[in-house]
Amino acid sequence: MSFGFERTQRVAIIGGGPGGYEAALAAAQLGAEVTLVERAGVGGSAVITDVVPSKSLIATADAVVAIRDAEHLGVQLFARAGDGKPLRPEVAVNLGAVNRRLLALSRQQSEDMRSALVEAGVRVVSGHGRIDDDHAVVVSAGAGGTDFDRIETDTVVVSVGASPRQLPSAMPDGERILTWTQLYDMTALPEHLIVVGSGVTGAEFASAYMNLGCRVTLVSSRERVLPGEDADAAALLEAVFTRGGMTVLSRARADRVERAGEGVRVILADGRVVEGSHCLMAVGSTPNTDGIGLEGAGVERTASGHIRVNRVARTSVPNIYAVGDCTTFPPLASVAAMQGRTAVFHALGDVVIPMEPRRISANVFTAPEIATVGWQEKDVADGRIDGAVHKLPLAANPRAKMMGIREGFVKIIAQRGSGTVIGGVIVGPRASDMIYPVAIAVERRLTVDQLSRAFAVYPSLSGSITDAVRAMHMVERGDED
Numbered sequence: 001m002s003f004g005f006e007r008t009q010r011v012a013i014i015g016g017g018p019g020g021y022e023a024a025l026a027a028a029q030l031g032a033e034v035t036l037v038e039r040a041g042v043g044g045s046a047v048i049t050d051v052v053p054s055k056s057l058i059a060t061a062d063a064v065v066a067i068r069d070a071e072h073l074g075v076q077l078f079a080r081a082g083d084g085k086p087l088r089p090e091v092a093v094n095l096g097a098v099n100r101r102l103l104a105l106s107r108q109q110s111e112d113m114r115s116a117l118v119e120a121g122v123r124v125v126s127g128h129g130r131i132d133d134d135h136a137v138v139v140s141a142g143a144g145g146t147d148f149d150r151i152e153t154d155t156v157v158v159s160v161g162a163s164p165r166q167l168p169s170a171m172p173d174g175e176r177i178l179t180w181t182q183l184y185d186m187t188a189l190p191e192h193l194i195v196v197g198s199g200v201t202g203a204e205f206a207s208a209y210m211n212l213g214c215r216v217t218l219v220s221s222r223e224r225v226l227p228g229e230d231a232d233a234a235a236l237l238e239a240v241f242t243r244g245g246m247t248v249l250s251r252a253r254a255d256r257v258e259r260a261g262e263g264v265r266v267i268l269a270d271g272r273v274v275e276g277s278h279c280l281m282a283v284g285s286t287p288n289t290d291g292i293g294l295e296g297a298g299v300e301r302t303a304s305g306h307i308r309v310n311r312v313a314r315t316s317v318p319n320i321y322a323v324g325d326c327t328t329f330p331p332l333a334s335v336a337a338m339q340g341r342t343a344v345f346h347a348l349g350d351v352v353i354p355m356e357p358r359r360i361s362a363n364v365f366t367a368p369e370i371a372t373v374g375w376q377e378k379d380v381a382d383g384r385i386d387g388a389v390h391k392l393p394l395a396a397n398p399r400a401k402m403m404g405i406r407e408g409f410v411k412i413i414a415q416r417g418s419g420t421v422i423g424g425v426i427v428g429p430r431a432s433d434m435i436y437p438v439a440i441a442v443e444r445r446l447t448v449d450q451l452s453r454a455f456a457v458y459p460s461l462s463g464s465i466t467d468a469v470r471a472m473h474m475v476e477r478g479d480e481d
């Protein structure tokens with residue numbers, strides 16, 4: 001397929017994470033000649049070190065919570081002692097087995113994705129890619145190594161991702177002071193895990209290890225955990241953390257982290273010292289954008305090194321696109337994949353709808369989960385948008401009662417007057433799945449009445465979404481007061 005071009009278009013992609021992978025598949029689908037250069041493994045950090053292993057670990061933590069909470073539903077677990085008396089068994093997590101499972105899963109997923117690319121006709125080259133000029137990518141065995149391949153191309157897609165940010169005062173040693181990529185070498189649960197950083201990554205791991213049975217201290221430099229999230233959701237989660245036995249140190253900036261014999265010592269800026277067995281540094285990421293020829297090609301970056309892109313993922317150089325964590329867009333696998341597809345559609349002349357960052361749905365995989373999309377209550381409170389907010393506790397939902405769910409809520413944000421659904425927050429188990437109808441409403445600009453007309457199964461957790469939008473009927477009528 002030439003798509004109006006005189007000859008087959010060539011697309012070269014550097015990095016095979018969700019961004020590069022999706023770009024490669026889309027380009028192959030449109031009949032382009034596609035080469036993807038990947039230095040570690042197809043699937044990228046998302047599959048090998050970040051999303052797949054962390055969400056598999058969280059699945060195990062959720063299983064522990066389900067067993068623990070089953071008691072509330074009348075399920076009791078007993079073993080018999082030698083004298084026939086019932087014993088209450090303990091839930092024990094074999095972290096070695098858990099980690100072996102999730103690493104095998106990641107490897108398999110990476111191999112499956114590589115096979116899918118090859119099957120689609122993509123040439124996959126193992127090596128370190130670099131832009132040579134704006135129409136060629138060269139490949140070496142490693143950064144600074146000898147080049148062994150040169151790929152002439154019409155379009156370049158840079159999708160090199162990001163790496164854990166390392167602070168000189170808290171250098172990871174891979175044994176006790178760890179980045180999230182180093183957690184899966186542990187063969188036993190840490191005795192006391194100190195998590196530095198209370199953003200999404202820090203909160204997810206703190207939640208998971210607490211539920212797996214570890215003592216956890218969360219060091220947060222801010223007033224509360226998850227400073228970027230809905231305030232009600234963050235407050236609820238912090239209460240769950242505290243009730244679960246976690247120590248949450250708020251307004252506590254970690255100054256340095258050092259080894260202390262067989263453990264670690266975290267020294268806070270106010271002089272306090274926290275001692276533990278291990279420390280997880282979850283203090284953000286830095287983009288992998290150095291040494292890949294961006295300056296030479298004239299591609300603009302921000303001070304933090306992120307590549308500036310527009311809503312179709314185009315950089316300051318017309319035939320060079322950039323997608324995923326190395327760009328100025330939110331660092332999510334789903335965003336990287338969508339950008340990858342958008343970039344290729346734009347480059348090859350297919351129908352493109354520019355991405356709207358406001359419509360991205362995101363989830364924090366804590367227990368309970370926190371899912372969000374669109375405008376938030378804070379935007380309404382700060383006067384950025386004229387919206388009405390309605391919140392329903394999940395505890396009032398009949399299915400939630402049957403399932404023993406006591407925590408969580410559904411919050412819908414709609415524009416005053418039009419009643420258009422412009423945002424939402426869901427806190428609860430599998431909020432990540434529950435947010436989808438709200439995301440569709442936001443994307444398709446459905447009103448509260450339109451959303452309420454769709455049937456939710458009775459009884460179901462999603463019934464709380466229809467209940468909330470039904471309650472907002474007068475917002476659409478413009479006279480809710």
Ligand SMILES: Cc1cc2nc3c(=O)[nH]c(=O)nc-3n(C[C@H](O)[C@H](O)[C@H](O)COP(=O)(O)OP(=O)(O)OC[C@H]3O[C@@H](n4cnc5c(N)ncnc54)[C@H](O)[C@@H]3O)c2cc1C
Nearest residue numbers: 015017018019039044045046050129161324325331332333
């Ligand atoms: C712990 C953790 C959990 C997360 N969980 C979620 C989640 O649940 N949901 C979600 O949506 N997002 C999640 N994220 C974010 C998600 O991992 C990233 O947004 C996603 O990986 C970005 O995809 P990408 O394609 O931009 O880059 P990556 O996945 O980082 O892939 C980039 C690839 O480029 C390769 N590369 C880099 N430089 C070169 C080069 N010069 N030559 C060749 N190859 C190169 C790398 O080897 C890598 O394979 C999580 C992140 C973390 C840290």
